[in-house]
Amino acid sequence: xxxxxxxxxxxxxxxxxxxxxxxxxxxxxxxxxxDVPPNVAIxxxxxxxxxxxxxxxxxxxxxxxxxxxxxxxSVPRSWPSLAVQLFGYEALGLxxxxxxxxxxxxxxSILEDELTHVGFFEREIGKILSGEPVAAEQARVSARAWWxxxxxxxxRYLQDNSLVSVRSSVRERILRALHERLKNAGLIAD
Numbered sequence: 001x002x003x004x005x006x007x008x009x010x011x012x013x014x015x016x017x018x019x020x021x022x023x024x025x026x027x028x029x030x031x032x033x034x035d036v037p038p039n040v041a042i043x044x045x046x047x048x049x050x051x052x053x054x055x056x057x058x059x060x061x062x063x064x065x066x067x068x069x070x071x072x073x074s075v076p077r078s079w080p081s082l083a084v085q086l087f088g089y090e091a092l093g094l095x096x097x098x099x100x101x102x103x104x105x106x107x108x109s110i111l112e113d114e115l116t117h118v119g120f121f122e123r124e125i126g127k128i129l130s131g132e133p134v135a136a137e138q139a140r141v142s143a144r145a146w147w148x149x150x151x152x153x154x155x156r157y158l159q160d161n162s163l164v165s166v167r168s169s170v171r172e173r174i175l176r177a178l179h180e181r182l183k184n185a186g187l188i189a190d
Contacts, residue, residue, distance in 0.1 A: 005166055010103045012160035017100060017110075018058040020093055020157075022066035023073070025051035030072035031086060036079055043120055050113050057110070080128050080139040084187065087121035088146045091181050092153070094118050095174045122185055129186045143187035151175060 005013075028048045032041065059065050076082040094114040101111045129136045154174050158167045182188045 005099055005102050005170070007103060008162050009160075009166060010100075012162045013096065013100045013103065014058060014062055015160070016157050017096060018055070018062055018066050020096060021051055021055045021058055022068055024089065024093060025055055026069065026073050027075060027086065027089065030075045031082055033072070034075060034077055034079070034082055036082065037124075040079075040083075040124060047117060047120075050117070054110055054113070076142065078138060080135045081142040083121060083124050083128055084139050084142040084146055087118070087125055087185070088143070088150065088178070088182070090114065090117045090121055091178055092150070092174070095177050096157070099170065118181075122181075125185045125187065140187055143182055147179070147182060147188055150178060 025048065028044055028051055032044045032048070036044070055066055076085055094111075094117075097107075097111045097114040100107055125139065128139045151171075154171055158171055163170065179188070183190065
């Protein structure tokens with residue numbers, strides 16, 4: 001099915017992205033406190049800067065600051081589970097970036113960053129799945145748990161009234177893309 005998102009959805013998507021970037025920044029900060037491989041620690045520091053830059057950009061576009069919680073979110077302690085969570089939410093962010101890029105091609109640098117982030121975690125998931133069997137199974141179990149709760153998350157992100165006319169199509173598009181990405185990574189079966 002080919003369709004485009006109406007321009008009336010732009011503000012809602014920008015607001016969702018502001019919220020998502022704020023949450024992503026906090027998750028990346030929390031992840032840095034965990035025991036992760038050295039290359040991941042380096043990437044997370046760079047990733048944190050990307051998220052801060054995106055957050056500032058969206059705050060400027062919307063003319064208001066993001067709401068930030070005092071404490072960091074809870075993230076899994078084990079690297080396989082944490083990798084799945086970061087991969088999943090980065091993939092979700094990528095899907096919203098793709099939608100936003102349809103309306104705002106001037107934000108293509110954010111889309112490029114999202115592609116970089118997803119690609120990094122995709123490669124890390126590949127390493128986990130081809131490594132120790134216990135870690136691989138832990139990643140798959142975590143992916144199935146994440147997948148069970150993601151429809152509710154997507155529903156919350158699509159609650160704005162300006163999205164009513166496209167809500168079911170966008171929901172289906174996002175969930176289909178996420179399922180395909182998890183399947184292609186080897187985390188879930190059909």
